[in-house]
Each structure stands twice: as C-alpha cells, then as structure tokens.
Amino acid sequence: MSSSNILSIITFVYGLAGVLYIFAWIFKKPGCGKLATWVAMIGVIGNTAGILLRWVESYRLGIGHAPFSNLYESLVFFAWTIALIYLFIERRFGNRIIGAFTTPIACLAMAYASLKPGITSDIQPLLPALKSNWLIAHVITCFIGYAAFAIAFGISAMYLMKQAQDDEKVIWLDFVRPITLFVFITLFSRILLVGNWALSAMTALPICLVFYAGVFIVRRMPANIKNSLLEMFPEPRVLDELGYQMVLFGFLFLSVGIITGAVWANSAWGRYWGWDPKETWSLITWFVYATVLHARMMRDWRGQRLAYLSMVGFAAVLFTYFGVNLLPGLHSYGALGQ
Amino acid sequence: MSSSEVASDLSPLNRLWKAFASVKLTIVLLLTLAATSIIGTLIPQNETPVAYVQAFGEFWYRLFALLGVFDMYSSWWFRSLILLLTANIVVCSIDRLQFTWKIIFARHPKFNIARFRRFKRKEEFKAERAPDRLKNIYPSIVARRFGYHRVEDTDEGFAVYGESGRWTRLGVYIVHFSVVLLLIGGLIGSIFGFDGFVNIPEGETVRTIQLRNNPKNLQLDFEIRCDDFNVTFYDTGAPKEFRSSLTILKQGKPVYQKDIIVNDPLQYEGIRFFQSSYGNLPPNEVMLNFTSKATGMIYNQKAAVDKQIVIPENLGTFALKQFTRAADFRGQNIGEAFIGVLTPPNGSPVDVTLPLRFPRFDRMRKGDVVIAIADYLPRYYTGLQVSRDPGVWVVYTGFILMIIGIYITFFMSHKQVCVEVTADGKKSRIKVSGTANKNKLGMENKVSNLSEKLAETESSAKGEAKN
Numbered sequence A: 001m002s003s004s005n006i007l008s009i010i011t012f013v014y015g016l017a018g019v020l021y022i023f024a025w026i027f028k029k030p031g032c033g034k035l036a037t038w039v040a041m042i043g044v045i046g047n048t049a050g051i052l053l054r055w056v057e058s059y060r061l062g063i064g065h066a067p068f069s070n071l072y073e074s075l076v077f078f079a080w081t082i083a084l085i086y087l088f089i090e091r092r093f094g095n096r097i098i099g100a101f102t103t104p105i106a107c108l109a110m111a112y113a114s115l116k117p118g119i120t121s122d123i124q125p126l127l128p129a130l131k132s133n134w135l136i137a138h139v140i141t142c143f144i145g146y147a148a149f150a151i152a153f154g155i156s157a158m159y160l161m162k163q164a165q166d167d168e169k170v171i172w173l174d175f176v177r178p179i180t181l182f183v184f185i186t187l188f189s190r191i192l193l194v195g196n197w198a199l200s201a202m203t204a205l206p207i208c209l210v211f212y213a214g215v216f217i218v219r220r221m222p223a224n225i226k227n228s229l230l231e232m233f234p235e236p237r238v239l240d241e242l243g244y245q246m247v248l249f250g251f252l253f254l255s256v257g258i259i260t261g262a263v264w265a266n267s268a269w270g271r272y273w274g275w276d277p278k279e280t281w282s283l284i285t286w287f288v289y290a291t292v293l294h295a296r297m298m299r300d301w302r303g304q305r306l307a308y309l310s311m312v313g314f315a316a317v318l319f320t321y322f323g324v325n326l327l328p329g330l331h332s333y334g335a336l337g338q
Numbered sequence B: 001m002s003s004s005e006v007a008s009d010l011s012p013l014n015r016l017w018k019a020f021a022s023v024k025l026t027i028v029l030l031l032t033l034a035a036t037s038i039i040g041t042l043i044p045q046n047e048t049p050v051a052y053v054q055a056f057g058e059f060w061y062r063l064f065a066l067l068g069v070f071d072m073y074s075s076w077w078f079r080s081l082i083l084l085l086t087a088n089i090v091v092c093s094i095d096r097l098q099f100t101w102k103i104i105f106a107r108h109p110k111f112n113i114a115r116f117r118r119f120k121r122k123e124e125f126k127a128e129r130a131p132d133r134l135k136n137i138y139p140s141i142v143a144r145r146f147g148y149h150r151v152e153d154t155d156e157g158f159a160v161y162g163e164s165g166r167w168t169r170l171g172v173y174i175v176h177f178s179v180v181l182l183l184i185g186g187l188i189g190s191i192f193g194f195d196g197f198v199n200i201p202e203g204e205t206v207r208t209i210q211l212r213n214n215p216k217n218l219q220l221d222f223e224i225r226c227d228d229f230n231v232t233f234y235d236t237g238a239p240k241e242f243r244s245s246l247t248i249l250k251q252g253k254p255v256y257q258k259d260i261i262v263n264d265p266l267q268y269e270g271i272r273f274f275q276s277s278y279g280n281l282p283p284n285e286v287m288l289n290f291t292s293k294a295t296g297m298i299y300n301q302k303a304a305v306d307k308q309i310v311i312p313e314n315l316g317t318f319a320l321k322q323f324t325r326a327a328d329f330r331g332q333n334i335g336e337a338f339i340g341v342l343t344p345p346n347g348s349p350v351d352v353t354l355p356l357r358f359p360r361f362d363r364m365r366k367g368d369v370v371i372a373i374a375d376y377l378p379r380y381y382t383g384l385q386v387s388r389d390p391g392v393w394v395v396y397t398g399f400i401l402m403i404i405g406i407y408i409t410f411f412m413s414h415k416q417v418c419v420e421v422t423a424d425g426k427k428s429r430i431k432v433s434g435t436a437n438k439n440k441l442g443m444e445n446k447v448s449n450l451s452e453k454l455a456e457t458e459s460s461a462k463g464e465a466k467n
C-alpha cells in the first residue's frame, strides 16, 4: 500500500473520529467518546506511518527528501499536528467535546489535500531552492503554529457558543460579528470550491443567512435543550484560558517559523526579508496575534472580544496558507530567483 | 516616569511620554500595520508605470503613485508607522523597566506575610512536631524546589519563603529589545548594504554589478570569473541543481575559488554571490557539415561567427553571421538558429538559416550544398544575485533573542511560596500558599506538591520515632 492510499484512509478515520465526538456530545454517550479517542489515536498512528512511508518512498524513487516540501505534504503534516495537539489537550483536561470542534478540522485539511484538483499527491523532486534544512525547519514550525491557531479557533467557536451573551456590551462586536462570518465563509468557499472571488462572496451570502437563521432558531429553543447541549462544555473561563494558551503556543512557533523562513531566504537569495506576499501575510498574521497578546495582557480583554480577535488571526492564517496563491500576479512559491 | 504616578499637571513632554507608553497605541499600531500591509499584497509592487496605467487607468495610477502604493513598504507613511511602533516599544519598555528592575534586583526580596495570608487557595495540614523541630527540616525542602529561600520568625512560629524565576520578568524586555534590533539591523542593511545582480557568461570575468531598484552600477574592488556553469535535471525534466564554478581575481590573480549552488553562496569581503538564474548563450563554435549534392560527399568544418569557410568541390564560401534566439520560418518560431551567408562561386550571396534543433532544415533550400549544424557545445551564462548586508548579524541576534525571550515570557514565571508554621499546643499547623505572575494553574499544582512533600516528612518522622 502506498503512502497516499494510507493517507486517504486516514481522512476517513479523522472524519469518523469527528462524527463520534459530535455524537458523544449531542447524545451524551460517553462510550461513543471513548471510542472517538481510540479512533483519533489510530488516525494519528496511521498519519505518522503515512508520513514516514512517504519519506521512505521518496528515497526509493531516488529523489529522497523529508516529506515537508509541497502543499499536499504540508497539509498532511498540519492534520497530524492538529490531531496530536488535540489528543494531548484531551488527556490533560479530560474533556472530549473539544474533539468535536478540532478533529473535523484535521479531516477537512486531509480531505482538501486529497480531493482538491491541482494538489498532487505525487512525490516530486525538490527544486534547487528547496534543498535546505532551514526550509524543513520552516515548514515544520509554521505548521505547528498554524495547527495551534486552528485549535484556538475551534475553542473560540466553542466559547462563543457557550457564552452567547457577554456580561459586558461591546458595541463594535455587532459590526465585527457578521463581517467576520462573511469574510470567513467567502474565504472558505473561495479556497475549497469556487473559482473566483465574486462568486464565492455570492455563495457566502446565503450561507451567512442560513447561519443566522440557525442562530435565531437556537436562541428560540427551549432553555433545557440549549443547556443540555452546552452543559458538557468546559467552563467559559477554562475555554478562554485554553484558547489563550493555544495562541501563546502558536505565537512561539509562528515566530520561529517566520525566522527560519527568513534565514532560508537569506541563504537562498541573500535577503532575509523581501515583502513578497507570502512573507507579508505571515507578518500580518503575526501582528494580529501580537495584538491578541497585548490586548489580553495589558488591557485585560477577555471573552468574546478576544475570541473574535483570535478568529480574525486564524482568517489571516488561512489567507497566508491558501489565499496568497489566489492573489494577482505573483512569483510562485519557492521559485528560483525573481 | 512610572506609570503609577498621578496623571495630573503633566508637562507636554511627559504627556507625550505617556502617550507613547500606552498599550492602546500598540494595539492601534499593530492592527493598522496589519491592515495596511495587505495593500501591497493586492497590488503588485515595483512594476513599471506602463503596466500600472494599463491595469488601473491614469487617474488611479496618479493617486496610488502619490500615496506610494507601488512601493508601499518603503513609503514615508509605512516607515512612519514602523517608527511609531519602535518609539512605542522603546518608551513603553523603559517606562515599565524602572519598576520591574526594582523588583528583580532588590537585594533582599520583600515578603509580606499578610499578602500570602490573603490568598484564598491554601494547602493546610497539621504536624505532630513543634514548630522549632520543623524549622530544621522545612527550609531545605523549600530550597530544593525554589532557588531562593528565607526563614523569618513570626509571633507564633515561623515562615519559610521561597522564590524562583524572578529574572523571568525580564523576558518581555528581551522580546521588545529583539524587535528593536531587527529594525536597527534592517536600517543598517538599507544604508550600508546593497542588492544587485550580474550575469556572467562562462569563461568571462566581470567587476560591475547592476543594482536593483537603482539605475546606477557598482564597481567591485575585485573581479569575478565564471569558469563553468552546469545544470542537471531530474527525469521529470525539473531542474535538479544549478552549479557555477566561480573564481575571485585581484589584480588579475586568482585569490579564491568556489563552486556555488542554490542555498550555498560564495562570500568574499562581505559580498555574497548567490546562484539565482541562468540562460543559454550562442555557442562560440559549431561543427558544420556540408553535403555536396553532386557527389554526396560530406565535409565537416568547425565554424565561428564571421570566419570564412571555403567549401570543397568549389562550392563557394560560407560564413556564420549571427545568432538568433527565435528564428522565423513562414511565421513559425523554429527556435535558436544561426544565420549564415553562402556565397556561391558564380552568383549572389544567399542567407541560410541553420536552426539548432532541426539539422536537416537546409535541405528545403534545394541548393547545390546542404549545410547543417552537426554538433555544438552549449554555452551558458550564470545569473548571480549579489548582495552585501552588514546588518544581517544584528538581525540574527534579534532573531535568537526573540525566540529566547518569547519562550521565557510564555513558559516561565516568577513564583513565590510561603510556608507558614504556627504552634498549635505542642503540635504545629502548616499553611502553604503561593503565587506566580503567570500560569497560575501550574503554580497551584506546585503548591500542592510542596505541601504533600512537607506532609510526607511526618510519616517518616513517625517511622524514626518507632525505631
């Protein structure tokens, strides 16, 4: 069996784990949750095996290199990191509901890698510019950072569900909320499905409306159903803290990622920073999360405001990762020279 | 000015200082930088004016050019934002450092028992022994877990204070300092460094570098020669390696030689040469064969541009005139070719096209002699990126400090504990409480661990008493 076959199967394993976590949450079946943990662990093991096998295969093809060199490989590693960090959190905090919000992200990343036309799962030889240990360090650290931010995103979403109404009234949130939602869905549909921006914005609109209709219905739901769904969630305080810890972790790795990328660029082209769109977007992401840190440390932002800010950060992550390729007139990633 | 000072009757200078010490400003600046940086990723930078006018039209081109949008990361307003952020970091750090410094370098750290008594979370247990017996045991246990410890007597017993990681409060300043270093390093690079490129044909020597974003050229103090260039390919046709053999010459004498590949540059006198691109050059020399129509004989001859060749059998003379990258044949591009002139013994000269890719092309002319390029040695030029950046070590120092600083700030903390022992008849009551400036959850665990450890000495003491 080849590594890409194994990895396609792992997509379904993560999907199954996600479904089981959601089942365990909605129907309150702890057995289901335990099973989900096992399935997620099998997913991680298979994912690890797939990555290692791919490494071996590349040597068999005579173009041996570490499997962190193209979009497919980075997505696979991204999924692996998300699942691993999640399992670690589950062990530490003993709450499985977070799994319902994070394993689907891992599944989505893998599915995107396997299904999106144009992303090849072939093992490709390395272009000269990519032959650098700095590049390997760069990809690994960036993706650990992105994975932490993805989990922070999932936790922020949980926070917003649990704490639908903040104690304090924050006026700007009323504007930011629909805009964030709209931007996110546009971004997602542009990246995942649709061919151009206008069309993705148009598809995003009805999805937003459906979402708001859903929120409306949930608000009208009898309190006992609502509470029974949310009672198993960790306390808002814990979610808030955990999300923040993930942002800290992600910020460290994003910083190391940007730095190793700069060192790589310096060894390949003689300049550590060139304001090319990929670099610039990673810096934008870094600025947003630096804002999150300062807002929380010094101005004591918590709760919804911070949850939204960290979601904006994740939108920047997505854009750095996928969106940059959609921008007009760019130098392709990793091309030789300019 | 410490931030705790009352904000009344401030002088304008103080007010400015206060404004720059504000984290509100930081948040505004960081978000503004994030938002404006997007512009330069949507509008391609540093293209030609013609391309911009075509894309945006005259009006928008003028407006954008006025705002420096086409080179926005070096525009005055973007630089001002970065300068403001720098001022913000420096002022804010100095402002707070005065306060933090006093905490960190206090000779005798102050412990305030009332503060520890106020903590809600405490571990408590009772001991069989009297406080003065515990006084011999507890301090060493606290000392083992916290670097610093001190014992103080209280009214009804004693208290052991322990503390560790006081210095980790400096972590944030390391991070902020590293950001400033990055900016200083970048500034040094842009003032004292340069960035350029040069193409060197194989076998040739140059000393002039074309600067990027600058019409001027740069004369080096030495010469650089490309001895050889090689490109290898994978089976898929993708390039595998570009390799240039370079020699540095001083006053015509070779002083340094190195083969460079991508990611492994040559450095000489602070100037670095990076493998960046390559291209084909017309071959210096080709092997031609002439096929006589009359006899069918084939004659091989070496040829170079403008060298007259006399074709045997009195078929005339031939000379290569020029090389073209894209020869045209009935509106079709037939690739690289030499154009030559054939002068028959009696008749006017005719132009002959000799494409490198199609050796039999000249048959179509239906002349008395068919000329073909039988063989040639490909010749390349190597494209080198040339740069000098004396600021890079400042930047790298900043990188290292930033990683260390972030690690310290996020994952280490200043921890303090207090073990208070009070007499309870002949026995003792012990209260353990602690605090940390970060990761309070982790500190709670540490406190309960310590308390367990202290309580354990009870059972071993009992064991000793029995024996």
Ligand code: HEM
Binding pocket: A290, A293, A294, A297, A298, B020, B021, B022, B023, B026, B085, B086, B088, B089, B090, B092, B093, B096, B172, B175, B176, B179, B406, B409, B410
């Ligand atoms: C891009 C620039 C900056 C970066 C990367 C940065 C980074 C950091 C980091 C990592 C922390 C620690 C946060 C935590 O422990 O959760 C921090 C804290 C802090 N930052 Fe910044 N910062 C930047 C700019 C600024 C600026 C411009 C100011 C100016 C007001 C500032 C003021 C502070 C303050 C007051 C703290 C808290 C310090 C303390 O705990 O006493 N930062 N910063």
